[in-house]
Amino acid sequence: MTAKRKIAFHLNCLEQGGAERVVSNLANQFAKEGYEVLIATQWYGENEFQIEKEVKRVHVGLTEEDEKKSRIWQFVARILHLRAFMKEERPDVLIAFAQRANYRALMASFGTKVPVMISIRTDPVGHYDAISDKIQIPLLFPRAAGCVFQTEGQREFFAPFLQKKSRIILNPLHDKYIGTKKPKQRTKDVVQSGRLVDFKNQPMLLKAFIEVHKKHPDYTLKIYGGDSQDGTKEILEEIIEKNHAEDYIQLMGASDSLEEKLADAAVYAFSSDWEGLPNALLEAMALGLPIVATDCPCGGPRTIMKDGVSGLLIPIKDQKALEEGINKLIENPEYAQQLGDEARKIGEIANSKAIFEQWRDYIEEICSKGKR
Structure with a gap:
């Protein structure tokens, strides 16, 4: 690899929680390694994890005008804003964390040629088995370039097509x-x-x-x-x-x-x-x-x-x-x-260096396949 890649993370916010902690840690580490790193979020929280100054934070959530419109429009607007971000920034890969961000990223990726990796961060039972999930998963998840699970139990919940293009990676310890x-x-x-x-x-x-x-x-x-x-x-x-x-x-x-x-x-x-x-x-x-x-x-x-x-x-x-x-x-x-x-x-096995290297190797593998 002659040049460091441009990678983007997408999640709702950086308010203190499990997924937010992982994204913050990974973004900071990738930036220190010389990658160009962006984090696209829906909103700003009151008590957020700190990110390095080299990491670019981009708001892709609702505008004041969007807030005045219907819920259906707001749903569409979130996707359009993320899609505009992907087309403007052209990251080598977009990595989505958590349920709504996963769906939103895959919808927004149509026509952008940006590969999307998704990440499952909770127990799928009760979170990925509603009627709406059973409609969205078969339509959207085949578009994912890859998927990161935390446990084998998570992976076994989903269809073989997703299991085959996935990795299990632990959360990094501080x-x-x-x-x-x-x-x-x-x-x-x-x-x-x-x-x-x-x-x-x-x-x-x-x-x-x-x-x-x-x-x-x-x-x-x-x-x-x-x-x-x-x-x-x-x-x-x-x-x-x-x-x-x-x-x-x-x-x-x-x-x-x-x-x-x-x-x-x-x-x-x-x-x-x-x-x-x-x-x-x-x-x-x-x-x-x-x-x-x-x-x-x-x-x-x-x-x-x-x-x-x-x-x-x-x-x-x-x-x-x-x-x-x-x-x-x-x-x-x-x-x-x-x-x-x-x-x-x-x-x-769960130190930040070991986990970072697993993410880095998987991201490089996804990008090198050129599945855009």
């Missing part, structure tokens, strides 16, 4: 989570990190920990994560108040220094009912935390953890199993440390 010092002594904290949101089933975690606390009254539960505004925070506060648990269950809010706040915890408890590939779990593993995690669809935890080796996997929505898992790790600190030491090895 360097600050890799190579941290092993704590000399662990605190008596059980922790979780992630937004307060319904599918993470934090109410189950609170109820399980209330039972754990009866057996281990010197332990506390701390949940680090911002409010998603879906009512979950209020549910959690009600559980805490009802059980007079204010002294031992704390909602800590969002934090930018989790690598420090989580590192010496006794247990990391993951309670989600479904996820894509959870960044929070990857980070907890890289920090070497003893982990008990739900084996949730579409197989994210199972993709990166081995039950009984690098953590404990339990069934989803099983409060008793979560309680027993936390107790087991509290009561068997040497075993818990063994799990944590093994979990830490995730940094060897």
Whole structure:
């Protein structure tokens, strides 16, 4: 390759979330490697991930005039704005992240000769199986030049034509989570990190920990994560108040220094009912935390953890199993440390350099095929 390529990412915004984190990290890395990088987004969020000054951010969302028109027009306008961006910038490839961005990019690509890679970032069940999806997927997904999945479970949901032209690539870990010092002594904290949101089933975690606390009254539960505004925070506060648990269950809010706040915890408890590939779990593993995690669809935890080796996997929505898992790790600190030491090895395969190279090689493969 004699000249670096021009690559563009497309997603709704850069507000702090899993897909947004991956795009921000990848865009920054590609820019540092000398690629010309653009990020085309629908809107600007209040609390966004930072991108390097070399990365060009382009607004392809609705204009003030569009906002005054019908929903049908707004749907069309989003596609037209993205199409205009693709025709003007002529990237070597456009990489779309998440459901609506995937559909929008494939629709906008007609007549542009720009290859589109799509990326599935969540459990397809419940997100890619509505009537509208069953219409759009057969019409649009054959146009994709390639597809990136996070887990085998995601890939198996889709038809063979998409599976054959796909890759499974883990999310990249931020360097600050890799190579941290092993704590000399662990605190008596059980922790979780992630937004307060319904599918993470934090109410189950609170109820399980209330039972754990009866057996281990010197332990506390701390949940680090911002409010998603879906009512979950209020549910959690009600559980805490009802059980007079204010002294031992704390909602800590969002934090930018989790690598420090989580590192010496006794247990990391993951309670989600479904996820894509959870960044929070990857980070907890890289920090070497003893982990008990739900084996949730579409197989994210199972993709990166081995039950009984690098953590404990339990069934989803099983409060008793979560309680027993936390107790087991509290009561068997040497075993818990063994799990944590093994979990830490995730940094060897999910570090930013390794993941960047997988994306780079796949992008180069797609571009070299010349499928425009």
